[in-house]
Amino acid sequence: MAPKVLISDALSPAAVQIFKDRGVEVDFQPNLGKDKDKLAEIIGHYDGLAIRSATKVTPKILQNAKKLKVIGRAGIGVDNVDIPAATAKGIIVMNTPFGNSITTAEHAITLMLALAREIPAADQSTQAGKWEKNRFMGVEITGKTLGVIGAGNIGSIVIDRALGLRMRVIAYDPFLSPERAVELGVEKVELEELLKRADFITLHTPLTEKTKNILDAKALAMTKKGVRIINCARGGLVDEAALRATLDSGHVAGAAFDVFSTEPANENPLFGQPNVICTPHLGAATSEAQENVALQVADQMSDYLLRGAISNAVNFPSITAEEAPRLKPFIELAEKLGSFAGQLTEGDLKKIQISYEGHVAQMKTKALTSAAVAGFLRPMLQDVNVVSAPIVAKERGIIVEEVTREAAGDYESLITVTVFTDGVTRNVSGTVFADARPRIVNIKGIRMDAEFGHSMIYITNLDKPGFIGKFSGTMGDAGINIATFHVGREAPGGNAVALIEIDGEMPPKVLEAVRALPQVQSAKPLKF
Ligand SMILES: NC(=O)C1=CN([C@@H]2O[C@H](COP(=O)(O)OP(=O)(O)OC[C@H]3O[C@@H](n4cnc5c(N)ncnc54)[C@H](O)[C@@H]3O)[C@@H](O)[C@H]2O)C=CC1
Numbered sequence: 001m002a003p004k005v006l007i008s009d010a011l012s013p014a015a016v017q018i019f020k021d022r023g024v025e026v027d028f029q030p031n032l033g034k035d036k037d038k039l040a041e042i043i044g045h046y047d048g049l050a051i052r053s054a055t056k057v058t059p060k061i062l063q064n065a066k067k068l069k070v071i072g073r074a075g076i077g078v079d080n081v082d083i084p085a086a087t088a089k090g091i092i093v094m095n096t097p098f099g100n101s102i103t104t105a106e107h108a109i110t111l112m113l114a115l116a117r118e119i120p121a122a123d124q125s126t127q128a129g130k131w132e133k134n135r136f137m138g139v140e141i142t143g144k145t146l147g148v149i150g151a152g153n154i155g156s157i158v159i160d161r162a163l164g165l166r167m168r169v170i171a172y173d174p175f176l177s178p179e180r181a182v183e184l185g186v187e188k189v190e191l192e193e194l195l196k197r198a199d200f201i202t203l204h205t206p207l208t209e210k211t212k213n214i215l216d217a218k219a220l221a222m223t224k225k226g227v228r229i230i231n232c233a234r235g236g237l238v239d240e241a242a243l244r245a246t247l248d249s250g251h252v253a254g255a256a257f258d259v260f261s262t263e264p265a266n267e268n269p270l271f272g273q274p275n276v277i278c279t280p281h282l283g284a285a286t287s288e289a290q291e292n293v294a295l296q297v298a299d300q301m302s303d304y305l306l307r308g309a310i311s312n313a314v315n316f317p318s319i320t321a322e323e324a325p326r327l328k329p330f331i332e333l334a335e336k337l338g339s340f341a342g343q344l345t346e347g348d349l350k351k352i353q354i355s356y357e358g359h360v361a362q363m364k365t366k367a368l369t370s371a372a373v374a375g376f377l378r379p380m381l382q383d384v385n386v387v388s389a390p391i392v393a394k395e396r397g398i399i400v401e402e403v404t405r406e407a408a409g410d411y412e413s414l415i416t417v418t419v420f421t422d423g424v425t426r427n428v429s430g431t432v433f434a435d436a437r438p439r440i441v442n443i444k445g446i447r448m449d450a451e452f453g454h455s456m457i458y459i460t461n462l463d464k465p466g467f468i469g470k471f472s473g474t475m476g477d478a479g480i481n482i483a484t485f486h487v488g489r490e491a492p493g494g495n496a497v498a499l500i501e502i503d504g505e506m507p508p509k510v511l512e513a514v515r516a517l518p519q520v521q522s523a524k525p526l527k528f
């Protein structure tokens with residue numbers, strides 16, 4: 001059955017066509033996102049949700065999203081999606097990180113020029129028939145200093161355009177490397193210096209705990225008198241009330257805001273001021289940008305729903321459409337090896353190590369590790385999934401270690417899951433042969449070759465005559481059919497292991513009888 005996607009915001013209709021062409025069923029309801037209750041009522045029918053910024057994906061909506069696999073944001077900021085709640089449900093959240101960057105940078109430059117020359121006020125006065133030629137005295141931007149806070153995708157484009165306008169550009173971004181600053185032609189400075197030197201300040205960071213109110217009353221007080229401030233990134237980066245006070249005092253000469261701490265912004269401390277320009281979150285609003293993000297999000301979501309390919313996910317590593325089919329059996333193997341280790345683990349867990357040898361070491365090991373950890377945790381925590389596993393492990397203080405060795409050993413590819421608990425270290429290794437079926441090839445250093453069955457029994461025993469006969473007899477007497485039987489041993493007469501697949505469940509009484517057999521040290525039923 002074709003996957004079904006809901007578009008709940010005003011995306012370009014180009015997205016609808018892409019979904020249809022790719023074989024994805026699509027419902028286009030551009031105003032639905034504003035109606036939270038309706039969205040919560042119908043979200044359960046969809047595999048994918050495509051949004052812009054009007055739809056708020058809250059835990060309540062996610063609670064009802066029983067089938068949802070992917071949320072696609074046609075744009076950059078995903079602050080309207082509860083990422084931890086989506087992650088906990090195994091829902092991939094993806095955005096389109098570049099599609100509207102140029103357009104948004106152009107909006108910031110437009111607002112800066114409009115501020116410098118008071119274009120909106122001059123327009124209003126002229127069209128009112130006032131011809132106030134002496135009222136509007138602007139400032140030149142050539143040679144002025146622009147301070148860019150956040151030099152990522154959009155900030156970098158703003159820097160480029162501002163240099164083209166012959167401005168001096170300085171940037172504050174803790175993650176901007178000196179090499180990148182040289183490449184961009186920008187002087188990297190600390191925030192305080194930027195505040196003191198800039199004639200114009202433009203913000204291009206996401207809204208985080210660190211950036212919230214990055215321009216608060218204290219920071220604004222450090223700015224140069226006559227500074228003009230532009231915010232095309234996120235409401236909340238500037239303390240609006242504090243900015244209003246500095247505008248009123250005349251310290252700040254003007255402000256141009258596209259984004260507000262509450263949106264839609266029907267009222268705001270900045271509204272109604274003569275030296276303030278406001279737009280209703282139009283940063284990304286050009287036909288080019290909207291077409292870009294709509295096409296990209298529809299393609300990315302279709303790729304995921306139809307082929308398992310992941311790009312631009314904010315909560316999972318990327319997997320290309322070419323990689324996805326090659327990775328799939330290894331994801332299954334990692335998850336099953338993790339599950340095997342998880343079902344056998346008792347005692348205080350310290351660390352899980354997942355090692356990759358040979359070919360598999362060159363694959364997306366982060367995705368494989370997530371799968372192994374999910375498999376490991378699932379016997380203890382039913383709700384964990386491949387997307388949420390790393391976070392769940394971290395929350396529980398479990399150390400997850402990844403080791404890769406590209407040189408192949410006995411197998412072309414080998415994954416080993418090692419679990420460290422108080423005093424016990426247990427490992428299990430597996431591989432995938434050409435038939436794409438995951439198998440266990442080593443348990444605790446003992447070689448074997450067993451496929452995973454739905455219902456299995458894992459036995460540790462002493463390699464002494466009679467075990468197989470006695471075990472088979474016990475199972476036969478109980479009417480349980482043995483599907484496959486694999487054994488391995490350290491050395492003749494030494495420690496041995498057996499992995500047996502049975503049809504159906506293992507009744508507790510029969511398990512007791514198996515445990516009572518003279519050669520058996522332990523017996524544990526496993527489910528895969
Ligand atoms: N007005 C609108 O319609 C639009 C707004 N945006 C917003 O623009 C913002 C920037 O987008 P991109 O450039 O694509 O993001 P990006 O991730 O490429 O760049 C963000 C930059 O901020 C920097 N940063 C993070 N914390 C910082 C801090 N404490 N101080 C200084 N810099 C810090 C990062 O190092 C990074 O270089 C996002 O919040 C996005 O949502 C994006 C598109 C349209």
Ligand SMILES: O=C(O)CCC(=O)C(=O)O
Pocket residue numbers: 052053074075076077078100281283284285
């Ligand atoms: O979709 C929009 O209009 C808003 C764009 C935006 O804010 C973003 O991409 O972060």
